[in-house]
Amino acid sequence: MSDNSHPLFEVQNLKVAIDGNEILRGVDLTINEGEIHAIMGRNGSGKSTMAYVLMGHPHYEVLDGSVKYKGLDMLDLDTDERARLGMFLAFQYPMSIPGVTVAKFLHSALKAREESGEVAVREFRTNLNEAMNLLGVDSSFASRYVNDGFSGGEKKRLEILQMFMLEPDFCILDETDSGLDIDALKTVAEGVNAMRSEQRSMLLITHYQRVLNYVKPDVVHVMMDGKIVRTGGIELAETLEENGYEWIEQELFQNTEATGIGTAEA
Amino acid sequence: MSTLMSGAEAVRTIAQVGNEPDWLGHWRLQAWESYEGAPLPDRVAHLWRYSEPEKFLIDKVEPLLPDGSTGQAVDPTIVRTLSDKFASEATQGLAGLLIQQDMRAPKFSLEEEWREAGVIFCDLSSAVEQYPQILEKHLGKQVSIEESKFAALNAALFSGGVFLYVPSGVEINAPLHAVHQSNQDLAAIFPRTLVVLEEGASAILIDEYGNTPDAGSNGAAPRVIAHAVTEASIDKNSQLQYFNVQNWGARTRSHYTQKIHVGRDAQAVSGGIVLGGIYNKADIRTELLGANAYSEMIGVLLGDSLQHFDNHTEHVHVHSHTYSDLDFKVVLEDEARSAYTGLIRIDLEAADSEAYQENRNLLLDKQCRAESIPELEILNEDVRCTHGATVGPIDEEQVFYLMTRGLPRRAAERAIVEGFFAPVLDRIEDKAMHGRLWNYVRGKLETKTNR
Ligand SMILES: Nc1ncnc2c1ncn2[C@@H]1O[C@H](COP(=O)(O)OP(=O)(O)O)[C@@H](O)[C@H]1O
Ligand SMILES: [Mg+2]
Numbered sequence: 001m002s003d004n005s006h007p008l009f010e011v012q013n014l015k016v017a018i019d020g021n022e023i024l025r026g027v028d029l030t031i032n033e034g035e036i037h038a039i040m041g042r043n044g045s046g047k048s049t050m051a052y053v054l055m056g057h058p059h060y061e062v063l064d065g066s067v068k069y070k071g072l073d074m075l076d077l078d079t080d081e082r083a084r085l086g087m088f089l090a091f092q093y094p095m096s097i098p099g100v101t102v103a104k105f106l107h108s109a110l111k112a113r114e115e116s117g118e119v120a121v122r123e124f125r126t127n128l129n130e131a132m133n134l135l136g137v138d139s140s141f142a143s144r145y146v147n148d149g150f151s152g153g154e155k156k157r158l159e160i161l162q163m164f165m166l167e168p169d170f171c172i173l174d175e176t177d178s179g180l181d182i183d184a185l186k187t188v189a190e191g192v193n194a195m196r197s198e199q200r201s202m203l204l205i206t207h208y209q210r211v212l213n214y215v216k217p218d219v220v221h222v223m224m225d226g227k228i229v230r231t232g233g234i235e236l237a238e239t240l241e242e243n244g245y246e247w248i249e250q251e252l253f254q255n256t257e258a259t260g261i262g263t264a265e266a
Numbered sequence: 267m268s269t270l271m272s273g274a275e276a277v278r279t280i281a282q283v284g285n286e287p288d289w290l291g292h293w294r295l296q297a298w299e300s301y302e303g304a305p306l307p308d309r310v311a312h313l314w315r316y317s318e319p320e321k322f323l324i325d326k327v328e329p330l331l332p333d334g335s336t337g338q339a340v341d342p343t344i345v346r347t348l349s350d351k352f353a354s355e356a357t358q359g360l361a362g363l364l365i366q367q368d369m370r371a372p373k374f375s376l377e378e379e380w381r382e383a384g385v386i387f388c389d390l391s392s393a394v395e396q397y398p399q400i401l402e403k404h405l406g407k408q409v410s411i412e413e414s415k416f417a418a419l420n421a422a423l424f425s426g427g428v429f430l431y432v433p434s435g436v437e438i439n440a441p442l443h444a445v446h447q448s449n450q451d452l453a454a455i456f457p458r459t460l461v462v463l464e465e466g467a468s469a470i471l472i473d474e475y476g477n478t479p480d481a482g483s484n485g486a487a488p489r490v491i492a493h494a495v496t497e498a499s500i501d502k503n504s505q506l507q508y509f510n511v512q513n514w515g516a517r518t519r520s521h522y523t524q525k526i527h528v529g530r531d532a533q534a535v536s537g538g539i540v541l542g543g544i545y546n547k548a549d550i551r552t553e554l555l556g557a558n559a560y561s562e563m564i565g566v567l568l569g570d571s572l573q574h575f576d577n578h579t580e581h582v583h584v585h586s587h588t589y590s591d592l593d594f595k596v597v598l599e600d601e602a603r604s605a606y607t608g609l610i611r612i613d614l615e616a617a618d619s620e621a622y623q624e625n626r627n628l629l630l631d632k633q634c635r636a637e638s639i640p641e642l643e644i645l646n647e648d649v650r651c652t653h654g655a656t657v658g659p660i661d662e663e664q665v666f667y668l669m670t671r672g673l674p675r676r677a678a679e680r681a682i683v684e685g686f687f688a689p690v691l692d693r694i695e696d697k698a699m700h701g702r703l704w705n706y707v708r709g710k711l712e713t714k715t716n717r
């Protein structure tokens with residue numbers, strides 16, 4: 001991280017509830033252009049909630065805070081507008097869209113980004129084939145229905161394929177590594193690394209340290225109970241790998257005892 | 267009838283103007299008497315639970331009569347310039363085309379090759395004149411006067427119409443397309459289609475109903491009551507694909523009766539593309555009459571605004587070793603209503619048969635309503651039979667997923683709707699036909715996405 005870096009993405013004091021339960025309890029996060037941040041945390045700590053809220057999922061209620069991307073206030077925008085501005089989410093559990101082929105889906109997604117509403121079919125086909133080659137997916141992929149009957153690994157590859165084709169500036173990858181065997185993990189990681197650039201930032205959500213052997217993050221955060229409780233470098237991930245999350249809990253608990261308040265920022 | 271002419275007079279006029287043989291004139295009169303004599307269908311009777319028969323009475327509109335113009339066989343290229351709609355690729359690759367407005371002045375063409383092979387494709391009135399024996403043998407045999415009050419009404423007053431006859435062993439490898447347009451305001455119209463396939467014959471027919479959107483007063487859609495009938499008899503080893511495109515205008519009430527009789531080793535694929543009209547009821551039945559008779563029935567219904575749809579299908583297995591498969595998909599928006607009832611009847615003698623039925627309904631708005639009721643009458647236990655019905659809203663998680671890829675909500679919904687219909691239309695193997703039917707559906711979707 002250099003000092004003259006520009007923040008691409010800024011979250012401040014984000015508080016979010018679903019069905020009246022507060023799930024995110026004040027998240028702060030700044031990601032500069034070109035950086036990869038990892039968010040680690042146990043199941044249920046609020047990682048996917050955060051990913052959904054950043055993309056504008058309608059079921060979540062934002063209680064407080066702000067989300068800025070490219071200096072624009074995202075919370076005022078619809079999901080599709082955020083997407084067209086260059087935000088992308090690779091889902092932990094991608095939805096299947098029966099009856100809609102991967103090719104048609106990607107073509108419509110690309111067309112939605114164009115002023116003219118047009119994307120030349122031939123050029124699109126060429127790009128799609130290239131991307132599929134790179135990710136080692138079979139060419140039959142294009143004519144299958146989106147995620148319909150896909151294995152876990154195929155679904156994750158399709159998420160990366162979409163990221164390739166849509167070329168977003170800010171990518172959130174929600175547990176794209178989980179449920180993959182080592183070969184699939186490597187392919188996916190290669191895809192992510194190939195996408196890495198000076199302008200493009202990524203938020204890598206995971207609860208295993210494993211993927212970080214292949215994709216090196218600039219910053220590692222730990223989320224617990226709806227808050228970011230530790231921030232550090234890659235060594236934080238390594239500590240978690242060795243010692244688990246208990247030590248953080250203990251530290252937080254001691255902190256609470258000492259100060260009498262429930263916050264503990266690293 | 268409020269007009270100057272009584273129904274019986276109207277019938278006589280039609281018979282006279284059309285120079286019709288006595289048997290047909292008698293049949294029409296008998297049909298008219300039957301129509302007049304029959305009480306309105308009982309709302310308690312299951313076929314009329316969802317629609318009001320009064321809506322289809324014609325006493326406040328004028329039944330259209332023939333004007334003496336007879337069918338005109340023309341050079342295909344002339345037909346192609348008839349209207350913009352048919353000027354372009356719509357006519358490409360067709361074996362034949364038939365267009366008529368208000369049941370009058372039909373223009374038709376048939377490729378040389380098929381004319382020479384003995385295929386007949388023209389309006390029913392011309393056919394009555396030229397092929398009286400064939401007509402006497404087949405007209406009204408599947409959909410008879412006794413079928414229902416409104417089927418009798420069609421028999422009494424139809425003119426124009428469509429006749430397709432394919433002689434033994436002739437396989438037409440390209441689709442035929444018939445268009446019934448109604449343009450007169452405050453009119454009743456009676457389209458009738460008769461299809462006869464002799465042994466080993468095959469044909470594909472698109473039968474389309476529509477009206478010019480602004481033909482009514484003040485540029486509104488015309489107010490029309492349509493009583494349509496299709497009957498088809500397909501003999502041993504023949505193959506028919508019949509697609510009925512219901513694209514009536516926004517102020518048409520339509521009642522439709524369709525019956526197909528499928529003989530031994532014969533195959534019928536029939537489809538309804540149901541898009542138009544304001545108040546619509548259809549009764550559709552395919553009977554499997556010989557060993558290895560096969561029927562596949564598909565339906566694609568897209569309703570919006572205040573449209574009312576009442577569709578009843580029947581697959582009747584009369585013979586043993588018969589097969590039926592039905593896939594009917596409904597998408598509703600705004601305050602549209604749909605009732606679907608689907609009967610599978612397996613007769614006592616129809617052992618070793620298979621019958622499948624699926625009706626799925628997708629609701630895009632809170633105000634629309636769909637009902638789906640499977641009905642089974644299985645008299646022989648030695649059969650395989652499944653049925654499924656679902657009614658549900660659009661999946662918001664799917665919409666969200668598509669929106670995260672940049673599709674606006676409308677486009678996302680449209681993609682899901684197209685995906686919902688795709689498996690039904692994908693059953694149609696012929697690529698050109700597949701594309702044609704999609705165009706009707708997309709045509710309606712288009713107007714929605716852009717608004
Ligand atoms: N749709 C929902 N309704 C109710 N509770 C939810 C919903 N989604 C998530 N939660 C709750 O929010 C918390 C955080 O979940 P989630 O964001 O999925 O965590 P993570 O992705 O870190 O595993 C969990 O306690 C979960 O039960
Ligand atoms: Mg999660």
